[in-house]
Amino acid sequence: MPHEPRMLIDGQLVAGNKEFEVLNPATEEVVATSADATATDMERAVAAARHAQDNTDWATNAELRKRCLIQLQQALEAEQEELRVELIAEVGCPILVTYGPQLDTPMREALTWPTEMIDQFSWSRQLPDSDAFGLGFQTHREVWKEPIGVVGVIMPWNFPFEVILNKLGPILAMGNSCVIKPAPDTPLNANRVGRLIAEHTDIPAGVVNIVASSDHLVGEVLSTSPLVDMVAFTGSTTTGRRIMEAASATLKPVFLELGGKSVNLILDDADFPTTLPGAASVCMHAGQGCAMTTRLLVPFSRYDEAVELVKLGFEGVSYGDPTNPANLQGPLISARQRDRVMGYIEKGVAEGARLVTGGGIPSDMDKGFFVEPTLFADVDNSMTIAQEEIFGPVLAIIGYEDDDHAVAIANDSEYGLSGSITSGDLDRAKGVAKRIRTGTLGINGGAWYGPDAPFGGYKSSGIGRQCGIEGLEIFTETKTVGWPAR
Numbered sequence: 001m002p003h004e005p006r007m008l009i010d011g012q013l014v015a016g017n018k019e020f021e022v023l024n025p026a027t028e029e030v031v032a033t034s035a036d037a038t039a040t041d042m043e044r045a046v047a048a049a050r051h052a053q054d055n056t057d058w059a060t061n062a063e064l065r066k067r068c069l070i071q072l073q074q075a076l077e078a079e080q081e082e083l084r085v086e087l088i089a090e091v092g093c094p095i096l097v098t099y100g101p102q103l104d105t106p107m108r109e110a111l112t113w114p115t116e117m118i119d120q121f122s123w124s125r126q127l128p129d130s131d132a133f134g135l136g137f138q139t140h141r142e143v144w145k146e147p148i149g150v151v152g153v154i155m156p157w158n159f160p161f162e163v164i165l166n167k168l169g170p171i172l173a174m175g176n177s178c179v180i181k182p183a184p185d186t187p188l189n190a191n192r193v194g195r196l197i198a199e200h201t202d203i204p205a206g207v208v209n210i211v212a213s214s215d216h217l218v219g220e221v222l223s224t225s226p227l228v229d230m231v232a233f234t235g236s237t238t239t240g241r242r243i244m245e246a247a248s249a250t251l252k253p254v255f256l257e258l259g260g261k262s263v264n265l266i267l268d269d270a271d272f273p274t275t276l277p278g279a280a281s282v283c284m285h286a287g288q289g290c291a292m293t294t295r296l297l298v299p300f301s302r303y304d305e306a307v308e309l310v311k312l313g314f315e316g317v318s319y320g321d322p323t324n325p326a327n328l329q330g331p332l333i334s335a336r337q338r339d340r341v342m343g344y345i346e347k348g349v350a351e352g353a354r355l356v357t358g359g360g361i362p363s364d365m366d367k368g369f370f371v372e373p374t375l376f377a378d379v380d381n382s383m384t385i386a387q388e389e390i391f392g393p394v395l396a397i398i399g400y401e402d403d404d405h406a407v408a409i410a411n412d413s414e415y416g417l418s419g420s421i422t423s424g425d426l427d428r429a430k431g432v433a434k435r436i437r438t439g440t441l442g443i444n445g446g447a448w449y450g451p452d453a454p455f456g457g458y459k460s461s462g463i464g465r466q467c468g469i470e471g472l473e474i475f476t477e478t479k480t481v482g483w484p485a486r
């Protein structure tokens with residue numbers, strides 16, 4: 001299957017002066033190479049985006065934007081199966097997960113909803129006439145929403161296609177241009193999107209630029225350039241802080257989707273046998289999801305029963321070859337990431353948590369960056385494995401005394417991205433949900449996700465919301481105007 005190595009800069013697919021290799025994390029074989037941008041390439045892309053934003057009718061021509069987004073949607077759908085194979089190869093994501101959030105879900109709705117919203121969005125609103133300064137005449141006043149301008153997009157590797165579409169859709173629908181920097185581990189799907197834009201859409205040259213690089217710091221051009229109006233980042237909290245710092249010199253707004261350490265809170269009236277084995281779903285895609293519920297809170301009054309049921313769930317997790325549809329869990333993205341996860345597991349043991357199952361590198365897999373589904377019990381919320389984001393197939397079970405104690409543990413975290421609550425009593429669960437400081441919450445198995453559903457975090461989990469009306473507004477500026485009322 002052909003992969004696209006070229007970048008998209010100013011409407012042209014360009015090879016660049018060097019290339020870097022993309023590894024399949026399940027086999028450790030080279031999948032393909034990608035153009036390896038330098039800071040100069042990035043600056044060229046930024047200039048192209050600025051020029052397109054300021055000199056084309058992209059920002060004001062809603063019909064053009066709708067047509068282009070529909071063209072892009074059709075072009076993506078035509079290569080959906082190639083994308084599936086590519087995502088499995090470069091991300092190491094199980095094929096099962098591509099039927100959901102890794103591919104099919106964003107393919108279905110991430111561009112279509114913002115496209116529909118181009119007509120429905122509140123582009124302006126009227127304020128009551130006013131004689132604010134007592135000058136003896138009334139002023140008619142309106143608030144206009146306008147594109148924010150050039151958006152620098154910095155991408156993660158764990159759900160790259162989901163993130164690229166959920167950024168591109170709102171950015172383009174709201175009339176902005178952008179420069180997208182994929183994560184170095186997973187540039188191929190982004191390069192493909194670039195080719196489809198160049199070959200199958202009328203998107204004006206420079207409105208979308210896609211610039212992959214093996215050098216993280218090439219992304220820093222987006223944070224520092226005075227030609228970029230905003231940075232939209234998905235990735236780790238550490239990098240998010242650095243981006244915010246770098247962006248402060250030009251006072252650009254930053255939109256940050258960062259890490260999480262979310263709770264799966266089981267109240268004492270929940271149906272344990274039907275609920276608890278499902279806690280093993282943190283192993284999906286080897287735990288490489290920011291919204292995973294990696295702290296399981298269970299009442300001390302039913303603690304042993306809970307641990308046994310979760311253990312059953314963990315022992316049922318099938319993992320290995322991501323092309324096998326039976327597997328829920330594939331490899332970690334890289335050797336570095338696997339070593340990082342193993343370091344956390346060792347720390348969990350050293351700090352006194354009880355390893356219930358897993359904890360090692362599978363002995364029967366000599367290739368690929370795999371880690372066994374790993375369950376810890378007797379975890380105290382102050383331990384490293386309860387406080388830091390592991391980004392691996394690791395769950396920590398923490399006991400609590402009563403609902404107040406559970407809420408206190410849930411909120412005793414640097415993060416506040418997601419979570420879930422299960423109870424036999426929906427009103428009780430909703431009451432507890434109101435007390436947890438987090439951006440999204442599933443109650444009794446409900447799924448909050450969707451292109452119309454704002455997603456993002458409290459505290460160190462981020463700033464701003466992706467998707468929903470909030471996720472459109474974030475890519476706009478606000479202009480208030482007034483003229484004498486007749």
Ligand code: NAD
Nearest residue numbers: 155156157182183216219220235236239257258259260290
């Ligand atoms: P990362 O922060 O290491 O890298 C993310 C991106 O930032 C990459 O493209 C990288 O090249 C780039 N980058 C690194 N340093 C940079 C700098 N100084 N300036 C500009 N760009 C820079 O994160 P990762 O390892 O790719 O992803 C894993 C993390 O992402 C996890 O912590 C996870 O929770 C988080 N994540 C969050 C969300 C969310 O929506 N909240 C989604 C996915 C992943």
